[in-house]
Amino acid sequence: MDINVKGVVLSETNVGEYDKYMTVLTAEYGKMSVYGSNVRRLKNKNFTATQLFSYSEFYLTQRGDHYVVKESMLIDSFYGLRKTIDSLSIAGYLAEVASYMSVEGENAEELLRLVLNSFYLIAQESKPLKMIKGVFELRAACIEGFAPDLVACNSCKKHNLNIYYFDAEAGNFYCEDCFKKSSNSFEESLYKTNESEGIYPGTRLILILSPDVYLAMRYVVYSKQEKLFSFVLQDKALDDFSSVCEKYLLCHTEYQYKTLSFLKQIM
Numbered sequence: 001m002d003i004n005v006k007g008v009v010l011s012e013t014n015v016g017e018y019d020k021y022m023t024v025l026t027a028e029y030g031k032m033s034v035y036g037s038n039v040r041r042l043k044n045k046n047f048t049a050t051q052l053f054s055y056s057e058f059y060l061t062q063r064g065d066h067y068v069v070k071e072s073m074l075i076d077s078f079y080g081l082r083k084t085i086d087s088l089s090i091a092g093y094l095a096e097v098a099s100y101m102s103v104e105g106e107n108a109e110e111l112l113r114l115v116l117n118s119f120y121l122i123a124q125e126s127k128p129l130k131m132i133k134g135v136f137e138l139r140a141a142c143i144e145g146f147a148p149d150l151v152a153c154n155s156c157k158k159h160n161l162n163i164y165y166f167d168a169e170a171g172n173f174y175c176e177d178c179f180k181k182s183s184n185s186f187e188e189s190l191y192k193t194n195e196s197e198g199i200y201p202g203t204r205l206i207l208i209l210s211p212d213v214y215l216a217m218r219y220v221v222y223s224k225q226e227k228l229f230s231f232v233l234q235d236k237a238l239d240d241f242s243s244v245c246e247k248y249l250l251c252h253t254e255y256q257y258k259t260l261s262f263l264k265q266i267m
Contacts, residue, residue, distance in 0.1 A: 080123030134245035164209035
């Protein structure tokens with residue numbers, strides 16, 4: 001069976017001198033295993049379109065449990081994300097998350113759009129890398145079915161607060177009064193005041209959110225895809241936003257991303 005599909009190359013594994021396997025994320029077919037014969041030759045017609053992180057149109061033929069590239073045309077290489085080790089590492093991390101979350105044969109239109117928008121912003125250097133990372137992590141979790149409830153306190157339903165106690169595992173938050181009532185270990189754990197460090201009463205992962213971080217998370221969860229990155233965070237709030245979104249994603253995917261370990265070493 002031959003198909004024509006657009007997709008972004010999330011990962012690649014070299015085979016022999018000139019071939020490689022690629023993981024390609026598509027809207028219609030989800031994650032696909034694609035084999036490229038001789039595509040690592042500089043003069044090969046498919047060399048450019050099959051580069052890592054490139055968004056291309058592929059003409060594929062099926063061979064057993066994978067597809068083989070017959071023709072390809074580059075749509076966007078996102079060349080700018082290769083300018084620095086930081087931007088390249090962020091792209092690699094987002095690609096690993098997308099690869100882990102996507103499934104072969106299942107529609108991945110929303111996830112693909114999130115990847116492409118994130119790659120574009122990284123390449124254009126138009127948004128802080130920590131912001132792009134945090135937005136991607138939280139929205140990807142939502143796409144995967146782990147959207148948090150950020151409307152109001154889970155107990156008293158208040159929402160205009162000075163401090164928010166976010167239960168990462170449950171995906172909801174409490175005001176300070178309701179959190180004190182629900183946590184016998186509140187006084188013992190209160191010494192951890194940095195929201196990016198978190199508070200662990202019992203077996204729960206509680207993250208302290210400032211109003212700015214809470215509003216940013218709420219915006220990411222409920223906004224439309226085309227306006228997803230249309231907000232601003234500064235300094236500590238940006239650092240905390242990135243950290244909280246990372247913890248939330250890890251809490252719900254329960255997966256150790258290899259690229260994240262390297263990212264933490266350089267950023």
